[in-house]
Amino acid sequence: MSPAEPSVCLTAVVRHRGAFTLGPLDIVLAPGTWTALTGPSGAGKTTLLNLVAGLDGADSGHVEVCGADLGGLDEAGRTALRRGSIGVVFQERLFVEHLTVAENVAVRLVPFGVPASERRARAAIELERLGLSGYLDRSVPTLSSGERQRVAVARAGITEPRLLLADEPTASVDEETGVRVLEYLARLRDRGTTLLVSSHDESAREKADAHLELVGGRLVV
Amino acid sequence: MGSRHLNLALAAAGNVAQNPRGPLVAASGLVIVLALLLSGLAISEGQRAESLAALEAGPGVYCTWDVFGRDAAVPLEAAERLASVSGVQRLVPRVVGRIELDGRIATVLGVPLSELQRADVARMQLSGAVPNAPHEVLVGVELARALGLEVGSTLALDAHLLRLFTVSGITHSTAPLWSAKAIVCDLAEAQQVFGDVEHVSDVCVYVPDGSEGLVAEAIQRSDRRFRVQTRDLVAQYFVRGHELRGGTFAALFALALALAVPTIATLSYLGATPRRREIGLLKAEGWSTAEVLEMVALESVMIGLGVATIAFALAVLFVRVLGAPLLAAYFVADLGAFPEARIPARFTAPMLVAAVGLGVTVTLAGSLWTTWRTARTRPIEVLR
Numbered sequence: 001m002s003p004a005e006p007s008v009c010l011t012a013v014v015r016h017r018g019a020f021t022l023g024p025l026d027i028v029l030a031p032g033t034w035t036a037l038t039g040p041s042g043a044g045k046t047t048l049l050n051l052v053a054g055l056d057g058a059d060s061g062h063v064e065v066c067g068a069d070l071g072g073l074d075e076a077g078r079t080a081l082r083r084g085s086i087g088v089v090f091q092e093r094l095f096v097e098h099l100t101v102a103e104n105v106a107v108r109l110v111p112f113g114v115p116a117s118e119r120r121a122r123a124a125i126e127l128e129r130l131g132l133s134g135y136l137d138r139s140v141p142t143l144s145s146g147e148r149q150r151v152a153v154a155r156a157g158i159t160e161p162r163l164l165l166a167d168e169p170t171a172s173v174d175e176e177t178g179v180r181v182l183e184y185l186a187r188l189r190d191r192g193t194t195l196l197v198s199s200h201d202e203s204a205r206e207k208a209d210a211h212l213e214l215v216g217g218r219l220v221v
Numbered sequence: 222m223g224s225r226h227l228n229l230a231l232a233a234a235g236n237v238a239q240n241p242r243g244p245l246v247a248a249s250g251l252v253i254v255l256a257l258l259l260s261g262l263a264i265s266e267g268q269r270a271e272s273l274a275a276l277e278a279g280p281g282v283y284c285t286w287d288v289f290g291r292d293a294a295v296p297l298e299a300a301e302r303l304a305s306v307s308g309v310q311r312l313v314p315r316v317v318g319r320i321e322l323d324g325r326i327a328t329v330l331g332v333p334l335s336e337l338q339r340a341d342v343a344r345m346q347l348s349g350a351v352p353n354a355p356h357e358v359l360v361g362v363e364l365a366r367a368l369g370l371e372v373g374s375t376l377a378l379d380a381h382l383l384r385l386f387t388v389s390g391i392t393h394s395t396a397p398l399w400s401a402k403a404i405v406c407d408l409a410e411a412q413q414v415f416g417d418v419e420h421v422s423d424v425c426v427y428v429p430d431g432s433e434g435l436v437a438e439a440i441q442r443s444d445r446r447f448r449v450q451t452r453d454l455v456a457q458y459f460v461r462g463h464e465l466r467g468g469t470f471a472a473l474f475a476l477a478l479a480l481a482v483p484t485i486a487t488l489s490y491l492g493a494t495p496r497r498r499e500i501g502l503l504k505a506e507g508w509s510t511a512e513v514l515e516m517v518a519l520e521s522v523m524i525g526l527g528v529a530t531i532a533f534a535l536a537v538l539f540v541r542v543l544g545a546p547l548l549a550a551y552f553v554a555d556l557g558a559f560p561e562a563r564i565p566a567r568f569t570a571p572m573l574v575a576a577v578g579l580g581v582t583v584t585l586a587g588s589l590w591t592t593w594r595t596a597r598t599r600p601i602e603v604l605r
Binding site for chain 1: 224225227228229231232235236239240495498499501502503504505506507508509510512597599600601604
């Protein structure tokens with residue numbers, strides 16, 4: 001992908017889920033930009049993020065991410081793309097519950113062959129940026145929902161991916177912590193990561209370079 | 222090993238160590254089946270070794286009598302004639318019969334008193350003493366327990382004629398001659414008990430090593446009515462019967478182990494929603510299917526090794542300490558469900574290797590398929 005090539009390019013993308021239909025959508029995200037994705041609950045924000053992450057497939061249209069046509073990739077190809085280029089913050093804050101916070105944050109680094117000591121050190125840096133110093137050895141079930149949220153953000157950002165997709169990353173945190181999370185994302189953007197962040201948070205929208213609003217599965221902005 | 226593989230191995234070890242509940246549930250059933258299989262194989266091997274050793278130490282030729290083409294008791298005068306056959310060193314005529322005692326069937330073995338006195342006491346594992354007089358008997362430990370007999374107790378045998386005996390010793394061995402439910406007494410007394418002083422059940426013929434075949438031929442030529450078996454032939458019959466029983470046992474457990482595969486698979490699949498989500502999450506985070514499978518395979522190997530080690534240790538405890546209740550009776554004749562006799566058992570290194578192989582194979586087969594199926598599914602469907 002050349003520097004000028006968009007990080008994400010959706011062309012006439014449609015995805016049906018029961019009675020709900022997302023699209024048709026045409027979206028272009030320039031590299032190194034932050035795009036805020038807003039809309040009421042059930043508007044299709046999570047479905048869109050899953051499509052861009054290659055976790056779900058479009059029924060029609062083309063999804064191109066980091067120069068790769070997702071429709072032309074098999075499951076292994078989409079997995080490889082996520083591994084090399086995409087970080088995801090899930091709305092459900094999913095974790096491997098029996099692992100420590102540090103192990104969860106660094107779980108993306110395991111298949112890269114990064115040694116355990118280096119993984120821990122890198123997890124410590126990310127957690128410190130998000131105000132979670134000293135949480136390395138905590139077990140995930142003991143965390144509050146706000147802490148889980150920040151751990152999820154740290155996991156997505158640890159590899160400084162080319163594209164980071166975040167689903168409501170500030171939904172469960174107080175204002176001060178929310179600012180810290182947004183600063184963390186802004187830092188990634190400044191280092192070249194393209195951000196697509198779904199949020200109801202007005203301050204998240206203010207930080208963004210662009211804004212997309214979904215209503216009933218269609219873009220209104 | 223590349224650092225990626227090392228990372229996966231460490232992740233697998235971490236998963237097993239930090240989340241032992243899941244593997245424990247899946248593995249506990251396998252441990253029990255494997256422990257029983259190892260116990261059975263060890264008893265089978267031990268009994269085989271003891272029996273073959275007893276055969277090796279025993280006579281070179283066994284003689285019975287042919288009546289209408291069937292085995293029959295040997296007339297005493299014919300048995301005595303065997304002493305004149307070339308190559309015969311020693312004759313031990315025996316009477317073997319069954320008798321009912323308090324509703325239980327017991328084996329009565331009669332041999333000349335002189336033979337009893339030269340018997341291998343260590344092999345018998347004797348408490349008390351060998352008989353010194355015709356009215357003294359040895360009793361197997363299982364029978365002694367069932368009848369409440371101790372050294373010095375009086376025992377009445379009544380097959381044809383009522384005879385009273387004193388228990389001089391109790392044998393704890395399960396080797397064939399000293400069966401745990403046998404009563405061993407003087408030959409003439411046994412003949413009296415069964416009411417036939419002119420016959421013996423068979424004759425053990427001791428010959429120089431290597432001359433069994435020649436002596437057997439000479440006996441056969443001396444009188445065509447002798448039915449003659451050499452030690453090798455008896456050993457062959459024994460091994461064949463032993464293998465049949467051991468094979469049936471192993472086949473039953475192979476079936477149980479084969480059933481353990483879908484059981485583990487079902488447990489992994491149904492009982493492991495968190496595991497499915499974990500696999501979906503790893504896939505979403507960029508782990509390839511091969512990497513997920515490698516990690517789960519390594520976990521299975523570790524669990525399989527643990528299963529095999531625990532099963533082996535349990536089997537040793539079950540046989541050596543508890544006496545293999547219920548199981549030993551399948552292999553050792555005349556043993557009760559909760560035997561007091563020492564169980565012949567032999568635990569060998571190849572058994573441990575086989576246990577590891579079985580444990581790993583079953584856990585691998587049980588976990589890999591469900592993992593593969595989960596890893597091949599779109600992560601969003603697994604995470605939903």
